Amino acid sequence: MLKLSEIQKNSIAGSVVMFTASFMTGFLLADTKIGGVASFADISAAGALGLPSATAILTGSIIHSIFMRSVGKNIIKISSLILIMIIKLFSETKKDPRLCGFTTAMSIIASGAAVSAIIGEVFYKLIFYIIYGIIAGIGAFSLSTVIQGLNNRFVADFTTVKGYSYAVVYTLSIAALCTIELPLINLGAIMGIFITLIASYRYGCSGGALCGSLAACGAFLASEEIGMAVVLLPVSGIITGYADNRKHTTSAMIFLAVSFMLTVLSGASSDSIDTMLNLLLGALLFSASAPYFSDRLIKTETDVNSGTLALMDKRMKFLSDSVRDVRRQYAKLSDILSSDSDVNNNINGICKEVCTGCHRRLACWKNESGKTSDGFRKVSVMSEISEEKFPYELEECLHKPEIIRLLEKTSHENAVTRLIEMRFSERRKLLLELIKIIEEVIGKAGHQPELRFSDETARKVRNKLEKFNINPNSVTACYNSSERLLIELYFSGSEHSEEVIRICDLVSDELHIPLAASEPVNSGEEVRIRLFEHPKYALEVYGVSMSAENNGQNGDTSHVFGDGTGISYIVLSDGMGSGKAAALESGMVVKLFRRLINSGIDYKSAVKLINSVMFAKSGNEAFATLDAARIDLDTGELTIIKSGASATLIRHDGGIMKVSSSSFPIGIYERSEIFTGSYAFEEGDIIIMLSDGISENEYKFIRELLLQGDDLKLIVDEIYAKSTVFKHDSHDDDVTVIGIKLNTIN
Template identity: 20%
Template sequence: MQENTKPKRVSRLTERLGEKDPAGSRRRLIWLGKQLMLGAIAYLMGLGRLAFDTRPFGIALLCASGGQVTGILGGLILAEVALGENTVPMIVVYAVAAVVRLTARMLMESPVTAVTLPEALRQLLNPTPAAVRTGSPTRSDRKRSVVLGEQLRATFSDSLALRSATAAVGMLTVSMARVISGGFRFYDWFAMALSVIVAPAAVVLFANALEGRRDRYLLYPISAGFLMAALVWSADFAEIAGVPVSLLLALLLSLAVASFAGVWYGAAAGVVCGVACRPVLIPAFLIAALICGGLRGRGKGTVGIPLACLGALGWSVYILGAAEAVVLLPAYLAVGTVMTLAVSLADRRVTEPAQVDGGEDAVTLRQVRDRHEDSNERFRDLSDAFSGLSEMFYNLSDRLRRPGTLDLRRICDSSFDAVCSDCPNKTVCWGLEYSETLAVMSALIAQLHTKGRVDGEQVPEHLRHRCRSMDLILRQINAGCARLTGELLRSSRTEVLAMDYEAAANLINDALAEDGGEYRSDPELENRVSVYLRDAGIGFGSVTVYGKRRRQIFVRGVDTERAKVTLDTLRGDLSEMCGLALGKPTFEVEDGTSSMLLQAQRCLSVAGAQYNLAGEDVSGDTVNLFANRKDYFYALINDGMGAGKEAALTSGLCSVFLEKMLRAGNRAATALRMLNNLILSRCPDSERECSSTVDLMELDLITGKASFIKSGAAPSFIVRDGTVRRLQAGSAPIGIIRKLDAQAVEFDLRAGDTVIMVSDGILQDDPECEWLTSYLVSCGTREPEGIVYDICSHAAGFPSHDDCSALALRIGGAE
């Protein structure tokens, strides 16, 4: 009897949810989303400043809006609270302007106005032509009220006088309060004049853009451009994770206009946004708009967007430097992702019908699958193109880094001249045996061009016996060649371009591989689940099982009224069938049809602690613990080579880069290769060593599989049931050689395990880990905070200790 209680409750809940109006809920969600978007725009507009510290764009947007006052007013109030400058007068002015706009909208929307105004005020608001005034009188008061309502509606809708006047009066009021409180300074008088002029002008331009008055063929593009420029300019006063919002909006608007209005409009938008954001980045936004709009016109919009973002990123790195790539890369990737989703949704609304009947489900599913396969093919082609470009740039870089024959001859001539000028045997070598000496120099030049350095093999024995300075000459030749090669490397960016294209290809390949595994259905498991549901007395329309690691079971048209099992039993049986722990089933109702969804859930949880002791004033170690939305947990220790601020900078850069990439869901191997390339590209411009060790643990919280990836890092330890297991790998730190030298050690963790990771400073006087191993055996159930404190305190007791870092992770069951 208990087994049928929960299904019946779920069924009754499904019936109650089905009685709701889905169309009304959808309209409310759309309205809420629109208000939030307008509120965000208003917030940015409220932050924008012009000369003399004036902010007229906020009230201009409020007065120009067509009635969407709620979100805009909220955004402007939040902007004033965030600024904390002259807050009360501005909020009062915004509130009064909002009341005026709402009153106007009420009069506009009323079909018959019952308000009786004095004749003089009515003529002032809307003067009636003489021909109308001398016409035949109306036959009823109702007719006169209808005419008055139409005149008022025409005044508020067709004329911008009231909205412009509202903005001007509002800015005049705020400016006058500023003049009085500031002691009547000329600066404040100029601010008043500028605000009163700019606010009504902005209202006119904003209104034409927001109302979409495309019939005004000349004014509308100017208004739209002014609105974009004002928004980008205002967004420059806000930041997200250290990136100015203006950069994101400028690229987003350029791509959006190019995608939906055409390539030339997109190019114009890129120029306008670049002027308002950063003039030096105008080519970046122009390149992005041209690439996106050009490929969009050929039906390749989803391919054009990532190419456009890469083009903009390439120019930005070229102008701003490689150090900005760490900050700009996630921002440009986010813009590209948003635009790809927007274009895909827009294409879907155009190509697919609004509603699909049951008989058309198979056709629609086939279309979706064909489209998905086509998108995958295009991304594979794009990945192949990036890989080919990367190989070409690597080959070109390898050629460019080799000095030419003439340069090598000059190096050899100068090296011989520096030594031979004072040599007593000069008349023999460069006189009697000139041809033989010249042949030796030619052989040295050939060897230098082939191997990059010279040795004594090309020098005859009699010449080495006669010239006791030959070793010095060879060392000078090698030193000169090394200097010239370094200069060529620093002046050439082709290898950096090759690394960028290789990284882009790797990211696309990883995304395709993940999509192929996590969104591929499993027909065999679908049949097994269907048989189980029928045997359990659960009715259903269709069963879909997809995903590999994050498996999901979606049952459409589910009916649990006659179920023979409880929901807990159902979850346990399906978990055993899938080989993964599934969460509690969730039920949804859409268009009167109920659906059930079961998703894979975490089987482990992590409680961690970290501790760091600096050997000098600044620690060169960086310790980090974080997780991403794909149910992976990461523990990371970076130890910058060297000491002091340079080591701290390198380790901090590595930690931030890896966290950003891994949080975004990228594979650890790809992120490490990109980091290695980044450090390599930074090293030629640095006077000090800038390599770093990487000790990374990646734990899959769903399956319990852990991967310990080490690049020049110290051993790690796992304590299980009083037994200590030591994991180590011999490899070089990142940033030293172009090919990543990292090794991974796999281990299956379970609840009750304790993971210890340390930097090399912990083991400087204990290379065999004898003390640490004995301590871990005896630590028992000690909390992670106490473990890391004991380890670092013991290492700090050595006479001259290095930076000491340790982290401890206690693995627990699912929460």
């Protein structure tokens, strides 16, 4: 089947622009040369792009060849373009860079071989066309790789092997543009100067040297004359990069001054005026665009930074492993001591009082020490003691009545000791659980998220704030995996915590990016403020709640918050019973969860810490459920978190899913039980969270509501209104219903 659906997928405006650009590429490059032979840049472009663009390039090349009467000279190029277009009609080579390169190379080789056979020069020309086709194939492969990378994230990623593809495309683009003949100016030279200036300004001398060298290489591929005009471009880029200035206009002036001096020193010629004009136009283009250039468009990473992060990750993992080993050794030692302490104390006490004055002491404890020790160990743990039930190891003992008397005397003391030991055992278990949580927190803290740091943006933010007498201790700026800007500001004490909106407005104005701010988080020593670009999605949340006693205090607590990185949490906790005590328990759970999450602890470790706090805080029986929805507003990824909570209903893709768990509430047991699950969640999907005041008899009714409408407020109000109708008993409980809907930010 013909692959023509691609034409219908793009918008009309985008298709027209792309078709026009492709047509001009074919038209302008039809008779150009690279390295003394016909340019293959247009063939590589046709091989890398889709069917509409390949057709436009072919059309432009044919029209130009007809006007210039050079169809015969360009017959191999035209034949190659026709073959590429035919192949694209029946296969989607655009999606695979390797296939794009192979198709381009084989089209040139086949066309060259066919034409050479017709004119009788097969063996003479075949080797040339094989090499020519391979080079063009590499160009098509590189361009296709670059296009795919930009389509996925719209970021030029120089940290992987793809960086070589960008270098190839840049060099060939300069070469192709240099071959276009225009009066006084050269487009390739101007582009090379512009990019070299950008690289020098943003990435210093190394960026200027690299981009300048590649531009000079591309110019030499076009012609020796053009190459000599920009041969000193890498030197200008290096010197401009070493200037380490902060203003783009200053960089442009330094670059022009250095280039002018180098041109004079190398010997002025008739082409020097054209060269200086190209330099001036490139510098003007840089000055106009530099303020709008953002490092979000380019991803770079030095070996030093990656090595530092790897070392930090390794050290944190090693520390986590060490803490785990200490916990295991402590647990083993604790078990040994707790199991042997009471028995050993009983044996030692009885032996001291009974056996010390016995004339058979040496015979029992020296000649038969193992047998005697086993006998005393057995008798010390017997529930009922009598001479008839004495262990056979102590059959010859002369002081059985005395041993029985001493054991009965200490039985009450042993019972008290065991109760105390049970209490200590609970504390040991709690301590071990806390050590385990610390181990997990340390281990997960070493995990490095996919962030790309921007020192340039951090410097801009700091300078802007300092102008208004706002002095942060630390400023960090980075881009997350969705290429969304995140900024973290740290201040001493509670300084500037009341100026979040003002700080956000100042930074937004400086960066020309609309930003939002999270609530300040206080660690006790510092305050952290996070600024962030708006994510792809936003949440619509609506909830209603009613106390069991109508006018009494509601024992359910709910809260909606974000951590400032694009993750939002909707939390619902139901305290045991109802009234003030239940509200206190649920409020503590929600408050602790929010505090720990905002401090940077992952949600699983946060729940475990809260459980330990609730279990140890009081001897009274008090617990609360935890129900949370964690939503990534960049991707829509949904995670449900439950500890003893009621079921959650999710509407997705036209169906309803019920998520429930059999975990215990928080605070019942020293080891927390937490249920987590990840689910698909897209625009328009709805989540319904319920407290245990809602009967399961109402779930069928809720399903019907979710399937019939999209009005979140109406759905929640209907569920709330019917909560009393569906009660399965006369027991009153607090009722809370929360609805969550995922929407796209326009």
